Amino acid sequence: MNRSVDLQAVLAGERRALARALSEVENDSLAGRELQDALFPHSGRAHMVGVTGSPGAGKSSLVNRLAFQIRKQGQRVGILAVDPSSPFTGGAILGDRVRMHTIAGDAGVFIRSMATRGTLGGLARKTAAMAQVLDAAGYEMILIETVGAGQSEVDIACLAHTTIVVEAPGMGDDIQAIKAGILEIADILVVNKADHPLVEMTRRALQSNLELAHPQQIGTLERMHHHTLAFNPIVLEEDTEIKKDDWFPPILSTVSTKGTGVEAVVQAIRDHREYLQRSGQWRQREGARLQEELNELILEHFASQWRIGMNADQIALVVKGLLAREYSPQQAVAKLIAGGGAFTKTV
């Protein structure tokens, strides 16, 4: 083990060690990789809850309130806020700003904002790795908050056992369109700012979109694997028939600034966990998530092998040929593979 992070201190949930461990994992350093291996046997207990939805829906304040409520029930809570951030400001913009007047200073809550810079394709993996650290450190519920509605947010939501989609009334026109995509990943829907005059309209819109999104009560696992790149999800236990048609996402109303309705959301999270475990989906989701992680690590291995095998001159040669339209990218790759990484114009 490396000396920079004390494994036992992390496992004991000591805040400084934990903060350091999270940084190493976020930076994907060698120490971070070693830590992941060392912590892995201690992970697998936490309930991962994704919280996503349109900008301005009040996700941060809802997450605050959820954490407060979960703490009241005696569980330790980790929060990962995945924020758009600038490389120039060097850190996350949201999150730390308005966060947690109620739960600041509570040793049972650990909050971490993540930068999203420099993480093409890797953001979901990094988030998973950091959630695993919190899991190993004994945080029993981990809230993963993501802004927006892009593919990376959907990927992150897929890491979670339970995904909450937060909307608010009166959010403008094409928010409506985003909902359709994001509703497919929702296990629980929250209409926040429920003291807004247009709340009933929003609820009705969500309800009808939800019925559209769940016409056949399609299971979460299938939805999760709509877009898996390289593997199909495997069947872990052939003899267990997984029941997946008895969870229909509830639509709950909250006023997160006041805390109204938050208790019911926490109850829905617990109900969903109970459902996942009863139906066998908890284990299936875990398996699918680990399979995905495996897959990404394998691809990364090949990518780095490839990088080592090619030098900059060769790449420049290939790219110049592409710019001159001498061959297409597909043709170039075929040549490269045939040449074992070497490239000659006259293959």
Place this chain on the structure above:
Amino acid sequence: MNRSVDLQAVLAGERRALARALSEVENDSLAGRELQDALFPHSGRAHMVGVTGSPGAGKSSLVNRLAFQIRKQGQRVGILAVDPSSPFTGGAILGDRVRMHTIAGDAGVFIRSMATRGTLGGLARKTAAMAQVLDAAGYEMILIETVGAGQSEVDIACLAHTTIVVEAPGMGDDIQAIKAGILEIADILVVNKADHPLVEMTRRALQSNLELAHPQQIGTLERMHHHTLAFNPIVLEEDTEIKKDDWFPPILSTVSTKGTGVEAVVQAIRDHREYLQRSGQWRQREGARLQEELNELILEHFASQWRIGMNADQIALVVKGLLAREYSPQQAVAKLIAGGGAFTKTV
């Protein structure tokens, strides 16, 4: 060549052949792949313009107006609208709805909405491939419209020569935060709905965020490659010093529903092209884009090789060991690589 799509008809810009070609490429069929190879020599002429920004900022109507204006100037325009969509409705929700009362029926405009389903990690590549088809078919300016502010939108914007970020006044709180991330990719900023009372506040906020995002006048190529996974951008011409510090993104105001200010945006697009070509960045961006395409194709090759080499039983075995915490994902991958794809518990 395959028989299903007539190559000459595509190159001549015949609409039915073009629509079919785009579908084949979007589906990533064998015919689509062959088409890409055949069309590649004819591509490389179009000006790719990304249009992105917060939901509700009025991107679609701005894109309409831009297309109308570009047509007036005699160029042919392709539009790719990358939309969140539901697998259940089977197609794009935005785009086709309110589109183009002014330019419908104009043979010099080709509009295509893309579904985003099932395209984890592949959306940007697919968009690039479809833009290349329009390019080969003789469309001189291609507007690529993306919703939202997720990583995939940023990736798509990076395909473009010129990226326009559209904002609107009074869009709520954490929109502000998104801006910081997205401003880094902006070549041109548009404040739409400029007849809104809060427009000056929005302009000022953008201005100060922009100064934050461009403190050292960092070049677009560097920004583009902040997040490249596997390759660093290569230097194509060592002896050419690329000047990149003389473009500062202008902030323009429009009322796209009325067409106000749209001409100035088109002029800024043309100015930016002129700047890119003069500074050598046009060719550098093209090269970087092609390099990225190469990279993705290589990774895809390895992924498919790997899939062929592993069977479901083996994967299930590995995943079960992970679930039992017998080894970590990294340890599993190390074993798999060492075993050449075979996996024994006792390596």
